[in-house]
Each structure stands twice: as C-alpha cells, then as structure tokens.
Amino acid sequence: MGTLHREKWSSLLSFIWVAAGAAVGLGNIWKFPYMAGSHGGSAFVLMYLFFVLIVAIPVMIAEIMLGKLGQSDAVSSFVYLAKINNLSQRWRYTGYLGYLTLFLVFCFYSVVAGFSIAYFFFAVSNVFGGKNPMEIQSIWVDFLAQPGFLIGCAFLFIFCTMGIVYFGIKKGIERACSWMMPALLLVLAVLVVDSSLSGGFFDALNFLFSFEPEKIEPQIVISSLGHAFFTLAVGACAMMVYGSHLPMRVSVTQAVLVVALLDVVVALLSGMAIFPLIFSFDLSPSQGPGLMFVSLPMVFSKMAFGWFWGSLFFLLLFFAALSSSLSFAEPLVDLCISKGGVRRSTASYLVGCATLMGSIVCALSFNIWSGFKFFSRWNIFDFVADLSTNFLLPLGGIIISLFAGLVIKPEHLFGNNTWKRKIFFPVWRMVIMIIAPLAILIVMVNSLKDMLV
Numbered sequence: 255m256g257t258l259h260r261e262k263w264s265s266l267l268s269f270i271w272v273a274a275g276a277a278v279g280l281g282n283i284w285k286f287p288y289m290a291g292s293h294g295g296s297a298f299v300l301m302y303l304f305f306v307l308i309v310a311i312p313v314m315i316a317e318i319m320l321g322k323l324g325q326s327d328a329v330s331s332f333v334y335l336a337k338i339n340n341l342s343q344r345w346r347y348t349g350y351l352g353y354l355t356l357f358l359v360f361c362f363y364s365v366v367a368g369f370s371i372a373y374f375f376f377a378v379s380n381v382f383g384g385k386n387p388m389e390i391q392s393i394w395v396d397f398l399a400q401p402g403f404l405i406g407c408a409f410l411f412i413f414c415t416m417g418i419v420y421f422g423i424k425k426g427i428e429r430a431c432s433w434m435m436p437a438l439l440l441v442l443a444v445l446v447v448d449s450s451l452s453g454g455f456f457d458a459l460n461f462l463f464s465f466e467p468e469k470i471e472p473q474i475v476i477s478s479l480g481h482a483f484f485t486l487a488v489g490a491c492a493m494m495v496y497g498s499h500l501p502m503r504v505s506v507t508q509a510v511l512v513v514a515l516l517d518v519v520v521a522l523l524s525g526m527a528i529f530p531l532i533f534s535f536d537l538s539p540s541q542g543p544g545l546m547f548v549s550l551p552m553v554f555s556k557m558a559f560g561w562f563w564g565s566l567f568f569l570l571l572f573f574a575a576l577s578s579s580l581s582f583a584e585p586l587v588d589l590c591i592s593k594g595g596v597r598r599s600t601a602s603y604l605v606g607c608a609t610l611m612g613s614i615v616c617a618l619s620f621n622i623w624s625g626f627k628f629f630s631r632w633n634i635f636d637f638v639a640d641l642s643t644n645f646l647l648p649l650g651g652i653i654i655s656l657f658a659g660l661v662i663k664p665e666h667l668f669g670n671n672t673w674k675r676k677i678f679f680p681v682w683r684m685v686i687m688i689i690a691p692l693a694i695l696i697v698m699v700n701s702l703k704d705m706l707v
C-alpha cells in the first residue's frame with residue numbers, strides 16, 4: 255500500500271462534509287439552474303437525476319475506492335494498484351491527467367467564484383437597489399470590462415482557498431467544510447422559504463418537476479449526463495485523493511449515496527430558490543450563464559430588502575465555490591509535497607501562484623484579450639472551461655472507470671456480505687466497465703462535435 259501513515263479524516267461524517275463540499279459547487283447553484291432553465295426545465299431535471307443514479311454514483315464509488323485502496327497521491331496510487339494487479343505502469347498517466355484537469359478547472363473556477371465575491375459586495379452595498387434592467391445589465395458589462403477588478407476578486411478567492419489548504423486535511427479542509435456545508439444548507443433553506451412566498455412558487459414547481467418525458471431531446475440527454483459528472487466531481491482524481499485519507503474500515507458506498515443525495519438536494523433547492531423569483535418578476539428562465547449575475551440582480555433591485563436577500567445569495571455561491579475549490583487545491587498541494595518533497599506551506603504558495611497566473615489569463619479574456627480567439631471561436635476562458643469540463647473530465651472518468659473495473663474486487667466494496675457481493679458487484683462492474691464509459695464517450699464526442707462545428 256502507498257503511505258499507510260497518511261493523515262485520516264476524523265470520522266465518516268467529516269468525510270461526507272468534505273466530499274459533499276467538493277461536489278456541491280458552482281455546478282449546483284450557478285450552472286444547474288441556468289442549464290435547467292435553458293433546457294426545458296423538468297425534462298433536464300429528470301434526465302439529470304437518472305444519470306446521477308445510474309452512471310455518476312457508480313463511477314464516484316469507483317474513484318473513492320481506488321483512493322482508499324491506494325492511500326497516496328493519485329499518481330502513486332495508480333502505480334501501486336497497477337503493480338499489485340500486474341497491470342501496465344502507464345495507468346499512472348491517468349493521475350497526471352487528473353492533476354492537469356484540476357489545475358485548469360481551478361483557474362477558470364476562481365474567476366467565476368471571484369464574481370460571487372464582487373456581487374456579494376455589490377448586494378451588501380445596495381448597488382442594485384432601484385436600478386432598471388438596462389442599468390443592471392450595464393453593471394455586469396462594466397464589471398467584466400475591468401481586468402484589475404476581476405483579477406483582484408480571483409486573487410481573493412485563491413487566497414482564501416490556499417489559506418484553508420495550508421492548514422491541512424483535518425485542521426484546514428475538514429474544519430472549514432464541517433461548518434461551511436451546514437451553513438450553506440441553512441442559507442439555502444432560508445432562501446427557498448423566502449422565495450416560495452414570492453408568488454411564483456407553483457410555476458417554479460411545475461417548471462422543474464412536471465413529468466414531461468416527451469420533451470426529452472438528444473441535446474438534453476447529453477448536457478444532463480455531462481452535468482451529472484461535473485457536479486459529482488468525478489473524473490479528475492479529486493475524489494480519489496479525498497478517498498485516500500479514508501480509514502480502511504469505512505464503507506465507501508454508503509458515504510457516496512449520502513454525498514450524491516446532498517448534491518442533488520442542493521441543486522434542486524437552488525432551482526427552488528431561484529425560479530419562483532424569476533417567474534414572479536416575469537423574467538425568462540432561459541437566460542443562460544447570466545441568470546445569476548443579471549436576472550437575479552434585476553429581481554433583487556425590486557424586492558423588499560433586496561440587498562439582504564442578494565447578499566445571502568452571493569454568500570451561498572461563495573461558500574459553494576470555496577468548498578469545491580479545496581478539492582482542486584488539496585490534490586495539487588499533496589502532489590507537490592509527495593513528489594516535490596516540499597513543505598505544505600511552500601506547496602500551498604506555489605499552487606496558489608500558479609493558479610493566479612492561470613486565472614489572470616482567463617480573466618483577461620473578458621476584456622483586454624477578448625479579441626483573441628482559439629480557432630477563431632473560443633476566447634481563452636471558454637476554451638479552458640470547455641476543454642477541462644467537456645473533454646478532460648469525461649476522459650478521466652472513462653479511464654478511472656475501466657481501471658477500477660480491473661482492480662476492485664467484490665470484498666473491497668462489500669466485505670463479507672455474500673448477497674451484495676454476488677448481486678450488486680456484477681451490476682456495479684458492468685456499469686463502470688461498459689455503460690459508464692460508453693455513455694461518457696457519447697457525451698464527449700457530441701460536445702467535441704458542438705465545439706468544433
């Protein structure tokens with residue numbers, strides 16, 4: 255086994271909070287509502303739930319289990335597990351692929367998370383109060399046009415992330431997530447209750463949950479599957495590294511089910527916090543990425559105590575982003591420590607600086623470098639975001655699934671429970687070795703087609 259003396263999470267509950275922290279992020283609060291909004295509401299929700307259940311959960315079990323068996327950074331875990339199973343050492347490149355993906359996601363994620371910091375301060379200082387929709391739109395446009403502002407916000411976000419990671423597994427990440435996640439759930443509950451009193455509650459319920467299978471289109475299937483992976487944080491070895499800090503005796507399957515449930519509940523509740531407001535103020539649900547930064551501020555500008563509800567919303571977004579970014583930063587810091595032999599403080603500083611460089615490049619693509627396009631089509635931000643989430647994450651997901659299918663034995667997952675070993679294990683193995691890779695491949699090919707055509 256890798257390093258058996260690796261620092262461990264204090265309890266299964268702590269692991270659930272940190273893994274839920276990784277899963278619940280901008281994907282749930284920012285991306286899920288706008289994707290549901292622009293893909294027909296309930297049809298997207300239905301497909302997303304279906305894919306979380308039948309594909310993303312089994313792959314998440316696989317990833318965490320590999321980490322738990324490897325007990326080391328992702329590269330060393332692949333090396334060790336390949337060796338004892340007589341497989342090629344080349345599997346270790348999956349670890350490097352995961353780290354590259356995490357780094358790229360961290361760079362663009364910090365820019366959007368930085369938006370949540372700026373918008374939190376806008377809301378607290380009542381910048382939106384009494385403004386008309388045109389003025390709110392121009393706040394957004396002016397904001398994006400200021401490179402120094404965007405970079406400053408991204409810097410603040412990276413600084414917060416690295417500040418927590420610097421304190422390590424128990425004192426940093428575990429402690430932060432164990433209060434941030436319950437706080438996030440509380441803030442979300444308050445927002446849902448408030449929003450349900452706004453008058454658009456039943457329209458929102460209808461929009462998100464009416465059973466309309468006839469509305470399901472190929473594009474909805476593809477985007478909901480891609481989103482299921484992104485939101486459960488699988489495919490980038492982040493969950494693998496978190497799993498490597500698990501004590502051998504804990505059950506991965508139970509923990510994954512709780513984390514996935516929390517993740518889905520937060521996504522649905524975010525929808526229930528946002529759409530009633532959107533409907534009661536007669537705005538369109540299909541705004542796309544601007545839903546959070548343009549449509550919602552339009553709502554807050556007209557609401558009683560809009561500054562207060564707005565601040566809570568952006569605080570929620572910040573907590574969600576921060577708890578996820580810990581899962582990008584920790585594996586990178588862990589890699590620098592184990593492969594580079596540096597101290598945690600140095601590793602945190604180096605990862606922080608490198609990410610800041612990357613996020614500066616991403617932030618500049620909204621203004622100074624907006625004319626610079628890859629293949630005359632993507633600006634740098636879109637390229638980094640699309641490449642990492644639509645291509646590298648799914649690719650990592652396929653390789654991790656296949657490897658797990660070769661390496662994980664029934665007793666690893668289900669101990670001595672013969673019934674589960676005989677029934678569930680073959681089903682799980684079939685999903686991760688055939689269904690999941692095929693499904694991911696279809697999504698990848700389609701998103702590549704979309705990207706290139």
Ligand code: PHE
Binds near residue numbers: 277487492582
């Ligand atoms: N799950 C996170 C979100 O929803 C994003 C993420 C992707 C986290 C990959 C870790 C790894 O925002």
